[in-house]
Amino acid sequence: MCLINLHFQQHANYKLIVAANRDEFYDRPTKQAHFWDDKPFILAGRDLRQMGTWMGITKNGRFAALTNYRDPSQAETGKRSRGSIVTNFLSGNVKPIEYLSSLQKDKDNFAGFNVILGSSDSLYYYSNQENKIRPINVGTHSLSNHLLNTPWPKVTKGRDKLKEYVQTHSEMVHDDLLQLVADAEMAEDHALPDTGVGLELERNLSPLFIKTDGYGTRASTILTIDINNMVHFTERTYEGGIAKNEVSYHFKINS
Template structure:
């Protein structure tokens, strides 16, 4: 997952709005969003290589999402898959605070994590091994810290905040349109994250499309004030639309 835009406890109709893109190599197999056979309360897509996930929810309202942390100076991979961090929280019953304390940051390559529910969300980064409660408002997370003003982060926050300020009922298609923005940022606005200028350009859009890597799925999660949860996923194959899937249920 390379971009997570969210609006938290700042809307008259919704406790939480998430609009997120997952970027990955096209060759890495993954299953679309579904309720898992081995963890029936978990609704998420699934990485079929390590059996973890990048973003998911549960019938009880637990929510978790992860992005990789871009740090070319520290490319050593941890022994465990980062997708397990999301899966393990969704399968647990411990509080977000207790769960984050249980993570051994050295077991994983760099990541950012958002965990909690529509009442309370925590942000955690295993590079700094610190966490804090996410305040109400509109936020965005890419492959650095929460709200680091990379072009896609700034644009994602602004577009989500602007759209939700104009509507009482979110239109999924409008949110997917925000996530489909494939415009590259000007070179003068690109971050210096330690990769080449060509790679910074390639990774700068909200929606990424290259010959072998790009946006594999877009996900929208809505939690209304009456605890109705909508989970909508739009998947892509080699940058082209593949299918839409939607689930709606009341949080237990």
């Protein structure tokens, strides 16, 4: 993912609400969200190059989502696939704190990343750039390609839009949330971060929904888990900024 907006608990009808975008090169082979043939308890999209994923949930309610940390000065060659971080958590049964503690010891084998994982009852955040395991507090949060809730324009905007929506709606309509993360408005230059990629690219990467030549938002994913542990998962895929397909899944978390 490149933008994860989430609302954790603090709602009369929902325990977890996620509205996220995955940005990637258009030519990178990907399979849209499905229950995996080799691990049929995992619902997630799949990167067909490294066979990992960026966000997923299991039938037992294990959830994980990952973003890259943007720092062009860091070498990425020779590092392990970051998609394996999500896949390995979803595949196992290790408690979140134990998993992140193990990951912490292995942090230098990965290029910069952020991960949010756990369940709708308890969530944790870890970045190998900050190197601290943090519980996610109740409320609304946003994560892009820096640390959690870093006040980049897209982070602040995404968090504020989701917060307003959940505070004014008793039911989460997935089409509404998909529209929320389809905002392609660029930020003003004075508000842009300086991550070392140059002004033009900072502009192009500043919207919630990215459209450039060769790179942009490939999928928007909405995940809601209600107070009865019903999961509703919708993924809309895009090609060159144009919506191409949509899948939805619904199931109750195994107790």
